[in-house]
Amino acid sequence: xxxxxxxxxxxxxxxxxxxxxxxxxxxxxxxxxxxxxxxxxxxxxxxxxxxxxxxxxxxxxxxxxxxxxxxxxxxxxxxxxxxxxxxxxxxxxxxxxxxxxxxxxxxxxxxxxxxxxxxxxxxxxxxxxxxxxxxxxxxxxxxxxxxxxxxxxxxxxxxxxxxxxxxxxxxxxxxxxxxxxxxxxxxxxxxxxxxxxxxxxxxxxxxxxxxxxxxxxxxxxxxxxxxxxxxxxxxxxxxxxxxxxxxxxxx
Amino acid sequence: xxxxxxxxxxxxxxxxxxxxxxxxxxxxxxxxxxxxxxxxxxxxxxxxxxxxxxxxxxxxxxxxxxxxxxxxxxxxxxxxxxxxxxxxxxxxxxxxxxxxxxxxxxxxxxxxxxxxxxxxxxxxxxxxxxxxxxxxxxxxxxxxxxxxxxxxxxxxxxxxxxxxxxxxxxxxxxxxxxxxxxxxxxxxxxxxxxxxxxxxxxxxxxxxxxxxxxxxxxxxxxxxxxxxxxxxxxxxxxxxxxxxxxxxxxxxxxxxxxxxxxxxxxxxxxxxxxxxxxxxxxxxxxxxxxxxxxxxxxxxxxxxxxxxxxxxxxxxxxxxxxxxxxxxxxxxxxxxxxxxxxxxxxxxxxxxxxxxxxxxxxxxxxxxxxxxxxxxxxxxxxxxxxxxxxxxx
Numbered sequence: 001x002x003x004x005x006x007x008x009x010x011x012x013x014x015x016x017x018x019x020x021x022x023x024x025x026x027x028x029x030x031x032x033x034x035x036x037x038x039x040x041x042x043x044x045x046x047x048x049x050x051x052x053x054x055x056x057x058x059x060x061x062x063x064x065x066x067x068x069x070x071x072x073x074x075x076x077x078x079x080x081x082x083x084x085x086x087x088x089x090x091x092x093x094x095x096x097x098x099x100x101x102x103x104x105x106x107x108x109x110x111x112x113x114x115x116x117x118x119x120x121x122x123x124x125x126x127x128x129x130x131x132x133x134x135x136x137x138x139x140x141x142x143x144x145x146x147x148x149x150x151x152x153x154x155x156x157x158x159x160x161x162x163x164x165x166x167x168x169x170x171x172x173x174x175x176x177x178x179x180x181x182x183x184x185x186x187x188x189x190x191x192x193x194x195x196x197x198x199x200x201x202x203x204x205x206x207x208x209x210x211x212x213x214x215x216x217x218x219x220x221x222x223x224x225x226x227x228x229x230x231x232x233x234x235x236x237x238x239x240x241x242x243x244x245x246x247x248x249x250x251x
Numbered sequence: 252x253x254x255x256x257x258x259x260x261x262x263x264x265x266x267x268x269x270x271x272x273x274x275x276x277x278x279x280x281x282x283x284x285x286x287x288x289x290x291x292x293x294x295x296x297x298x299x300x301x302x303x304x305x306x307x308x309x310x311x312x313x314x315x316x317x318x319x320x321x322x323x324x325x326x327x328x329x330x331x332x333x334x335x336x337x338x339x340x341x342x343x344x345x346x347x348x349x350x351x352x353x354x355x356x357x358x359x360x361x362x363x364x365x366x367x368x369x370x371x372x373x374x375x376x377x378x379x380x381x382x383x384x385x386x387x388x389x390x391x392x393x394x395x396x397x398x399x400x401x402x403x404x405x406x407x408x409x410x411x412x413x414x415x416x417x418x419x420x421x422x423x424x425x426x427x428x429x430x431x432x433x434x435x436x437x438x439x440x441x442x443x444x445x446x447x448x449x450x451x452x453x454x455x456x457x458x459x460x461x462x463x464x465x466x467x468x469x470x471x472x473x474x475x476x477x478x479x480x481x482x483x484x485x486x487x488x489x490x491x492x493x494x495x496x497x498x499x500x501x502x503x504x505x506x507x508x509x510x511x512x513x514x515x516x517x518x519x520x521x522x523x524x525x526x527x528x529x530x531x532x533x534x535x536x537x538x539x540x541x542x543x544x545x546x547x548x549x550x551x552x553x554x555x556x557x558x559x560x561x562x563x564x565x566x567x568x569x570x571x572x573x574x575x576x577x578x579x580x581x582x583x584x585x586x587x588x589x590x591x592x593x594x595x596x597x598x599x600x601x602x603x604x605x606x607x608x609x610x611x612x613x614x615x616x617x618x619x620x621x622x623x624x625x626x627x628x629x630x631x632x633x634x635x636x637x638x639x640x641x642x643x644x
Contacts, residue, residue, distance in 0.1 A: 086546025097541040101261035
């Protein structure tokens with residue numbers, strides 16, 4: 001059997017907040033094969049975003065191992081980790097996190113500054129990425145002049161422009177209306193299907209279950225087993241109720 | 252690769268009011284320092300360029316300026332025939348100018364009173380001080396109660412215009428000419444006939460000193476030694492350039508004061524700019540987190556914020572230097588220059604010019620403000636952990 005794309009082994013993440021020792025993750029083990037679209041789900045404070053940050057190399061575990069594409073992340077120094085992220089990970093955030101003073105094209109081209117590509121090639125790639133997300137006519141627009149859905153598409157274009165192995169998305173539909181949320185989920189699925197990317201997404205949104213290959217549920221820093229996950233999933237579906245529903249609001 | 256400079260520049264433009272206020276503070280510091288440096292260097296050049304490299308000034312031993320010196324007719328006559336003195340192209344007269352200096356009060360047009368240096372000379376003075384050119388009117392006639400006035404005097408004092416009469420000493424002196432002197436301190440003087448001035452001032456010894464044009468540099472040194480060593484008259488000869496350098500020595504002290512003021516004002520401006528930059532880091536914490544998460548190094552972040560502070564400072568430099576150039580022009584054109592007291596207690600009118608050296612000094616000051624104000628905030632930005640910074644989103 002091939003090595004998984006993501007291998008999380010007995011990972012814990014503890015930190016101090018206001019003098020309290022917070023256990024954000026406790027002995028979590030998880031493996032995700034390459035080319036899958038996986039959701040990490042759970043209530044607020046369940047540790048799903050912490051797990052995503054560890055997988056994307058933005059944070060470091062207190063103990064345990066995180067291996068992505070065969071690279072043990074805790075072994076890397078701060079700058080090595082930054083370089084690794086630039087090469088291997090595309091990041092998508094809930095609030096898009098675009099740079100307000102840069103145009104859509106410049107925002108998308110930003111990660112390419114960390115590569116050896118020339119100016120013309122950087123522009124060409126950024127244009128291609130924006131075409132993939134359907135924004136080829138908005139190249140010179142600035143974030144403030146774009147809708148939330150458009151901004152998230154620019155952020156997705158930025159995430160894929162370096163052709164990373166792994167795309168991680170933290171609540172990518174959390175700040176969007178229902179229509180835009182579905183469009184973004186569909187786009188993420190296309191990245192997996194059409195481009196063979198591994199996509200890991202943190203979400204509250206039960207609609208996401210229709211788009212993903214697999215969902216892992218967390219609660220209070222623990223990864224739930226299959227039975228518990230099924231119960232959690234059923235509860236989540238029940239919470240949707242009849243009729244259209246927009247985003248889940250964190251308590 | 253680092254973040255592009257356009258990122259830093261656009262962030263300066265993205266908060267126009269804050270950037271403008273910060274830039275204005277830096278611009279004011281630059282303006283004040285550039286103008287003061289310009290004034291002092293103009294003052295220095297006004298004095299130092301007054302001296303000619305082949306001219307000697309002959310004074311009584313122990314006098315350090317011609318206002319406090321006296322030399323006898325006999326001494327003047329003896330020196331006049333020393334070897335090594337250059338000669339007039341026509342007339343073959345030795346180029347030695349006997350001069351008498353008095354410092355009467357003149358009334359300025361705005362009602363003030365200032366000491367003005369009145370120099371009694373002979374016609375040969377125009378050959379010895381060859382930077383002096385009569386630009387309007389003519390040279391005074393001997394014993395005719397006439398005067399010529401320097402460009403800095405003309406129009407500054409009552410009666411100091413062509414055709415008017417000056418009142419000083421016991422008589423009235425008709426202004427028949429105005430002279431330029433390449434912006435040297437002669438332009439702040441009034442010249443009259445030396446014997447007429449001695450008679451008016453009731454001076455039994457007619458001269459304060461003499462100026463001599465040496466035929467060559469070697470002759471200048473020989474003449475200087477010979478005059479110094481002559482036991483008959485107790486005279487002291489000194490190179491004119493050296494004499495005027497000593498006259499402007501006070502400006503060297505002023506320069507140190509201006510540098511101290513520039514440093515203090517620069518520190519103040521740095522605090523203001525640092526405050527702006529800290530606010531920028533605070534407001535863009537999530538953005539910094541995003542850039543770090545995307546893979547930009549700490550060095551890239553440090554550079555981007557440092558560049559932003561330097562942009563603010565350079566804008567301040569451009570505005571301040573332009574302001575200083577305009578202020579210098581106004582001081583010189585509209586106000587006729589800046590009057591300063593010379594060592595001889597007379598008034599010298601300085602034409603303030605901003606020299607390239609002054610601009611370089613102001614640029615260095617601005618860059619120092621930019622670097623000093625940007626480093627702390629940029630360091631703080633660079634040290635933010637991406638995970639902590641992203642939580643501020």
